[in-house]
Structures are given as structure tokens and as C-alpha cells.
Amino acid sequence: MxxxxxxxxxxxxxxxxxxxxxxxxxxxxxxxxxxxxxxxxxxxxxxxxxxxxxxxxxxxxxxxxxxxxxxxxxxxxxxxxxxxxxxxxxxxxxxxxxxxxxxxxxxxxxxxxxxxxxxxxxxxxxxxxxxxxxxxxxxxxxxxxxxxxxSEPTDLVFDFIDKYIEENELSRVKGSMVVYKSLKKHLKNFQDERRSSIRFEDIDYSFMQSFQNFLIKWKVVNPETGHVHTLYNISIAKQLSTLKTFLGYATFKGIKVNPGYKTFKIKREKLEVIALNQKEFDALYNIDLKKNKRLDQVRDIFLFSCVTGYRYYDLRQLRREHIKKDEIRLTTTKTKEPLVVPLTRISREILEKYEEMISPIPMISNQKLNKYVKELCELAKINDPVEIIRFKGAKRHATLHPKHELISAHTGRKTFVTLSLSKGIPAEVVMKITGHSDYKSFKRYVEVDEDRKRNAMSMAWD
Known part of the structure; x- marks a missing residue:
């Protein structure tokens, strides 16, 4: 047992x-x-x-x-x-x-x-x-x-840029989405250089710095002409600003975005304001163009912009019904805001000249207007040398041009602002006419007019 x-x-x-x-x-x-x-x-x-x-x-x-x-x-x-x-x-x-x-x-x-x-x-x-x-x-x-x-699909960033362009192209001014297409192209090139996919979760301060350095170094050589195309700091700042806007939109749409990009500060350089002074405006107004109908009409389009402040696309959509007795009432293409612009002696003269036409003024394509207005200003001897300074990273590039080469259709709007200010119209009144809602972007016009500065000093001290 x-x-x-x-x-x-x-x-x-x-x-x-x-x-x-x-x-x-x-x-x-x-x-x-x-x-x-x-x-x-x-x-x-x-x-x-x-x-x-x-x-x-x-x-x-x-x-x-x-x-x-x-x-x-x-x-x-x-x-x-x-x-x-x-x-x-x-x-x-x-x-x-x-x-x-x-x-x-x-x-x-x-x-x-x-x-x-x-x-x-x-x-x-x-x-x-x-x-x-x-x-x-x-x-x-x-x-x-x-x-x-x-965790994030490889092409999500680029697919989302395409989606953003598709969603906004119809509601934005023609050509305004070009900068997003350009941004996509540069990001693709940057992705190829770094040999790793770009993801929303990777776009932090360090990424923005590296992308900026890539844009500074970027260049393309035209095989036919041999011309080297590069980006100056002004264009680089625009690309970086567009990227930040795009990332903010992606966040709004519920995409998880690395918040580190927000701390990256974009250095912005001032653009020269190319505008006609009073002497140049008078030379253009008084030049005899009776034997040149083409340039005569170009002058009328350009001067109408100079005395109303309208952009090219606003002039293009102008109809007779927009013109009232003493003013023009027009909703602008860029801001979609209704603006009231009082008629002046010169704007009345131009409208009366074409009163037999269906359109108030004889519009042509933007490309042709930009080309012909240079020819017009050269004929009016608007040839003062203008120095254009651009920076590429820390390197300074300076070029000298006769002024007529730098004039475009948009110069008319800039001329309206600078001449209006020089004639004593208060800045807030000019902003109300042009539709500028942000003084920050308007401020560069206030600083540009040297004649107005001299006149003010003369009146105060002499």
C-alpha cells in the first residue's frame, strides 16, 4: 500500500x-x-x-x-x-x-x-x-x-493637387491654376532627386527648407536656343506660398498633414512697380497715331486701363449695360466683387470714340496687347533705363532695360494707382476703386512715387 x-x-x-x-x-x-x-x-x-x-x-x-x-x-x-x-x-x-x-x-x-x-x-x-x-x-x-x-498612398499628394485643380478650375480666373500645375511639376522633380515618395506626413520644416534649396538650384536648358531657365527668389517664394496654401486646404479636407510646415517662414522680396509717370502718360496720350489704326486702338485700350484701374480680363468683359451716366458698375473677374469706377474726361473720350461699336472698347487678345503696347511705348519714346534686380538664393542679378520693354497690359492698372496717389487722391479711395482689400499688397504703390515724395517735401519745406 x-x-x-x-x-x-x-x-x-x-x-x-x-x-x-x-x-x-x-x-x-x-x-x-x-x-x-x-x-x-x-x-x-x-x-x-x-x-x-x-x-x-x-x-x-x-x-x-x-x-x-x-x-x-x-x-x-x-x-x-x-x-x-x-x-x-x-x-x-x-x-x-x-x-x-x-x-x-x-x-x-x-x-x-x-x-x-x-x-x-x-x-x-x-x-x-x-x-x-x-x-x-x-x-x-x-x-x-x-x-x-x-499608411499613405504613394501618389496621394499629386492626386490631391489634380483634384484641387479640377475642383477650382471652373470657379477661378483662367490661368490662375497654372501655379498649382507648376508646383506639381517641381514637386515631382524634387521627388525624383530625393529618391523617396513625397507624403503629407513628411512635409515639415526640414522638407520646406530642402524644397527651397532644390528650387534655388533648379535649371532647365532649352536644347534649341541654349537658354538656361532658372527660378529667382520671387518665383520660389510663390511656389512655397502656394504649397503652404495647398497644405492648409488638405488639412481642411480632413487629410492628416504634418503641422511642421507652418513654422517655415517665406522670405519675400519687393517687385519693382513699373508704371507710367505723368510725363510719360501725356506723351502717350498726345502721340499722333492717325495713320496707324492698330496702335491707335491699342493706345485707347491701354489708356482706358490707366484711367479706370481695370485689369485686362475686366476690360474684356465690359459691356454697354455696365456703363451708367457718370460711372461704370462692373463685378471684377478676380475677386468677384462689384466695383464702381467714376468716369473721367479721358475715359469718356474713349467711350465716345467707339459708341457705334457693340463693345465699348476694341479689345484684342492679351498676348497681342502685351506685344503691341511695348511697340506703342517705344514709339512714344518711353525709353528711360530701368534697373531690374533679382536674387537667386543670396546671389544678386541686375539687368538694365529701356522702360518700354517692361510695359505690359497690367501696367495700366499700376499707372492708375500711382498717378491717382500722386494727384492727391487718398489711398483708401484708390483702394475702393481698384478693389484692393489688403493694404499689405497695396502698400508698394504708396512707396513708389518719387515725384509725389519730392512734391510733398517741397511744399513742406520750400
Missing amino acids: TNFFATEFATDFFNQYLSYLIEEDMEATVKFILRRDLENKKGEQPLMLVIHLASQRKVMSTGIKLIPDLWSADKQEIKDITAKQKSLLEKQFGETVPQKNTLLQYQDEILRLRNQVRQIEESFRLNETPYNLEMLVEKIKESKKPTIKK
Whole structure:
């Protein structure tokens, strides 16, 4: 009897001990390693999850790719590098070095995978379910989240630009969406140079800085003429400003955008205001064009803009019904705002000259007007030299032009503003006529008129 109980006790003890050993052996070990044999052209290596269980081994992808310098094998974590170390890595690997917030996401993913293995094992134990490595891996695959890098479709930024253009093209002035098409082209070229997809989540301060440097270096050579086309700071600022506007719109539409771009400040340079002074306006008005009907009509179109402040597309939509007794009432094409412009002696003269026509003035295409008005101003001897200064990065470029070469259809509107101010019309009145709602953009006209400055000084001191 004693032998029976002794045998039973021994058997029970052995089974418990065996169960203990099995439980100890069933604890999986988790490790992360870089696959150095799978390094890509950017110098990145895939980070792999290695699970050991009961003498078996399984290697799984984490979806993360890292430069070896960013991984600590001993600590099993991503290195916390300093700004200086990051700068040195960027010199070697360029845009391949992830931003800090991306590295933090990677570290979170590593911790999540480690904890997930423990949670799945604990679930098996609580349910008293025997398991092996194959079952553990299957459970990981079932609950696997999309990898961080593929959280956003590759072409989402460019697809969204196309969508933005499509949604706004009909409601905006013809040609106003050209800048967005240009932005898309430059972003595509930038993406090709950096050899990695552009995503909304990547467009932070560092991205804006790198994109600006890319635009400064950008150039295209015309194979036929050999002319090198580059971008000056004014055009670069326009591209960066458009990108910021676009990112704000994307945020409004519910797309998750990296907010880091907002801290990037765009440096804006002043454009020269090309406008006629009173002497040049009078020369144009008094030139005899009886034998040149083409330029005579061009002069009337241009002078009408000079005395009303209308843009080309406002002049083009002008109809007889817009002209009242002493004023013109017209909703502008750009701002969609109704404006009232009082008629003056010269604007009345031009309207009376063409009163037999259906249209109030003999409009031509914008391209032809820009071409012919230069010819007209050269004939009127508007030839004073004008220095145009542009910057490309920190480099200064200065060119000298006879003034007639710089005059275009839009010069008429600028002339109206500068001459109105020089004649003593208050700035707020001129803004009301032209439809300027922002004094910031109007201010450059107030600063430009040197004659007005001299007259004011003369009246005050002499």
C-alpha cells in the first residue's frame, strides 16, 4: 500500500515538474535584427522581428527600414541621436534620414510588436490552450497593422493637387491654376532627386527648407536656343506660398498633414512697380497715331486701363449695360466683387470714340496687347533705363532695360494707382476703386512715387 502511494506521489510530482519545465520552455524570446544582406540603394536595411520558441525560430518583417547608424543592437532600440549627428548623417544619406517624429513612430512600433507577442502568449495560457511557434506567428499576422511607411498612398499628394485643380478650375480666373500645375511639376522633380515618395506626413520644416534649396538650384536648358531657365527668389517664394496654401486646404479636407510646415517662414522680396509717370502718360496720350489704326486702338485700350484701374480680363468683359451716366458698375473677374469706377474726361473720350461699336472698347487678345503696347511705348519714346534686380538664393542679378520693354497690359492698372496717389487722391479711395482689400499688397504703390515724395517735401519745406 505504501509503495502504491509513494509511486503515485512520485508520478504526480514528476508530471507537475514536467509541466513547469514545459511552461518555462514555452516563453518566447523576442529580438530585432537588421538584415544587412538586403541593404537598398539608399543605404537602408530592413528591421526584422526574430521569435524563438521551443527550439524553433521564425523571422518576420516589421515594415521598418533603417540606416544601420540609427539602430542599437545591444539596447534593441532606435538610437537617440543629437542634431549634430543627424546633420552628419544627412550629409551622407540626404533625405533618407527620417525626421524625429518618424523615428519615434518606429520605436513605438517596435514596443508594440514586443508587447503583442507577450499578450498573445498570455491569452493562450489563460485559455489553457497549448500552442507552438506556428500558432503564435499566425496570431501576429492576423492582428498585424499596416506598416508605417505604407499608411499613405504613394501618389496621394499629386492626386490631391489634380483634384484641387479640377475642383477650382471652373470657379477661378483662367490661368490662375497654372501655379498649382507648376508646383506639381517641381514637386515631382524634387521627388525624383530625393529618391523617396513625397507624403503629407513628411512635409515639415526640414522638407520646406530642402524644397527651397532644390528650387534655388533648379535649371532647365532649352536644347534649341541654349537658354538656361532658372527660378529667382520671387518665383520660389510663390511656389512655397502656394504649397503652404495647398497644405492648409488638405488639412481642411480632413487629410492628416504634418503641422511642421507652418513654422517655415517665406522670405519675400519687393517687385519693382513699373508704371507710367505723368510725363510719360501725356506723351502717350498726345502721340499722333492717325495713320496707324492698330496702335491707335491699342493706345485707347491701354489708356482706358490707366484711367479706370481695370485689369485686362475686366476690360474684356465690359459691356454697354455696365456703363451708367457718370460711372461704370462692373463685378471684377478676380475677386468677384462689384466695383464702381467714376468716369473721367479721358475715359469718356474713349467711350465716345467707339459708341457705334457693340463693345465699348476694341479689345484684342492679351498676348497681342502685351506685344503691341511695348511697340506703342517705344514709339512714344518711353525709353528711360530701368534697373531690374533679382536674387537667386543670396546671389544678386541686375539687368538694365529701356522702360518700354517692361510695359505690359497690367501696367495700366499700376499707372492708375500711382498717378491717382500722386494727384492727391487718398489711398483708401484708390483702394475702393481698384478693389484692393489688403493694404499689405497695396502698400508698394504708396512707396513708389518719387515725384509725389519730392512734391510733398517741397511744399513742406520750400
